[in-house]
Amino acid sequence: MNQKYPSALLENAVNELSSLPGVGRKTALRLALYxxxxxxxxAEGFASALLNLRKEVKYCKVCHNICDDEMCGICADPQRDHSLVCVVENIKEVMAIENTGQFRGVYHVLGGIISPIEGIGPGDLQIASLVDRVAAGDVKEVVMALSTTMEGDTTNFFIYRKLSPYQINVSVIARGVSIGDEIEYADEITLGRSIVNRTSFNDSIKI
Amino acid sequence: MNQKYPSALLENAVNELSSLPGVGRKTALRLALYxxxxxxxxAEGFASALLNLRKEVKYCKVCHNICDDEMCGICADPQRDHSLVCVVENIKEVMAIENTGQFRGVYHVLGGIISPIEGIGPGDLQIASLVDRVAAGDVKEVVMALSTTMEGDTTNFFIYRKLSPYQINVSVIARGVSIGDEIEYADEITLGRSIVNRTSFNDSIKI
Structure with a gap:
């Protein structure tokens, strides 16, 4: 349906709002009228917050997480374990892991995942700078925390190969049945993995 | 959960985005990262479209629809029947009715509906200017196209009383739109039919 707008300004605002992912034209109209x-x-606060985000935000020179300075708060924190580096796809994963309060190491944000279908190769990701960090010698363990998709596994393997010349441990986060999930309904691959990679009972109750 | 953000700029943008109706903090983060x-x-086009909308938009001096000039395109159109005025709650209803292609008259946008719960009284709406339009003498019929809610009926009745001294017809759109449904979401055929089959206000309150 070709909706007619009473105002070109309104139409322009609806066009912009509906360019956001998951926002249709009807929702965009509702937001514009709001x-x-x-x-x-x-409106000024709203517009400047978005514009400032895009224009002013910086990326940490060490881990490539977004931040307001040269270095992010995590990399600048002397209390964190800088010999333990968790490799994630994006900023959202950093936030999710930080929210668990279980990780005291630092991060490395790849900025994506190897995906030939979307045309994303290793060169488009922050893999070289990860190798540089490891080569510098302070890193003892790299934890891979990528999605368990074909792309994630490919990226895991690529990075594992790149890091193999160095004397460090490369681990992946544990895959298993979620806390609170019924074992009966877990998918076979997850359940199989959780049995193969079972942990000592003493270790499992530490959290 | 008190989410920690790696950047104050990001947090600020998420705060602003999540102030929109129907947008939670998780969606706001997704939009900010987009x-x-x-x-x-x-980002500049997006921000300026929203800011321009809020700062530059005008309201038609005749019908109070939003527009880019002094008078909206509908009121300025000599082809429209200016003796037939359709009273609506908001801009969205004008757009919905225009999309049916069934109405050749003009509009009067109240800017809301009488709602004691929300503290909206007749004085907050464009009712006086509607009476002025009718008093000027060119209007022959007023079609009430408000939502079929208690507030809509109250507003209908209030306006009907205000217009009763004048020699005009006051009609309501046919109740083809089901009771309790919002006009904005009615399908075009039902909404178009309900405008063509509008009934006299006196008849409509007999039910």
Missing amino acids: ILRRDVAY | ILRRDVAY
Whole structure:
């Protein structure tokens, strides 16, 4: 349906809002009319927050996480274990792992995952800088925390190969049945993995 | 859960995005990271579209629909029947009715609906200017196209009383739109039919 808008400004705003992922034209219209009902200061705060995010945000020179300075708060924290590096795909995974409060090491954000279908090769990711960090000699263990997809496994393997010349441990996060899930309903691959990679009972109750 | 953000700029953007209706913090983060992946020109276009909408948009001096000039395209159109005025709650209803292609009259946007619970009284709506339009003498019929809720019925009745001194027809759109449904979401055929088959206000309150 070719919707007619009473105002070119409204149409423009709806076009922009509906360019966001998961926002259709009807939702975009609702959001635009909501902004119209609020005062000008709200619209200014909203617009400048988004623009500042895009223009001012920096990426940590060590781990490539987003931050407001040269180095992110995690890499700058002397309390963290800088010999333990967790490799993740994106910023969201850093936030998810930080929220668990279980990880005291540092991160390395790849900025994506090897995906030939989407045309993303190893050169598009922050893999060289990970190798440089390891080559510098302070890293003792690299924990791979990528998605368990074909792309994730490919990336895991690629990085494992790249790091093999160095005397460090490369581990992957444990895969198994989620806490609170019924074993009966777990998929076979996950359940199989969780049996093969079973841990000592004493270790499992430490958390 | 009190999520920690690696960047104050990101947190600020997430705060603003999650202030939109129907957008939670997780969706807001997804949208913020999407904007971060796009180029600066996109962020600038996005921000300025929203800011311009709020700052530059005008309201038609006749019908209070939003527009880019003094008068909206519908009120300025000599082909439209200016003796037939359709009273709606908001801009979205104008767009919905225009999309049916069944209405050749003009509109009057109240800017809301009488709702004691939300503290909206007749004085907060564009009712006085509707009475002025009718008093000016060119209007022959007023079609009430408000939502079929208690608030809509109250507003209908209030306006009907205000217009009763004048020699005009006051009609309501046919109740082909099911009771309790919002006009915005009615399908075009039902909504179009309900405008063609509008009934006299007196008849409609007999039910």
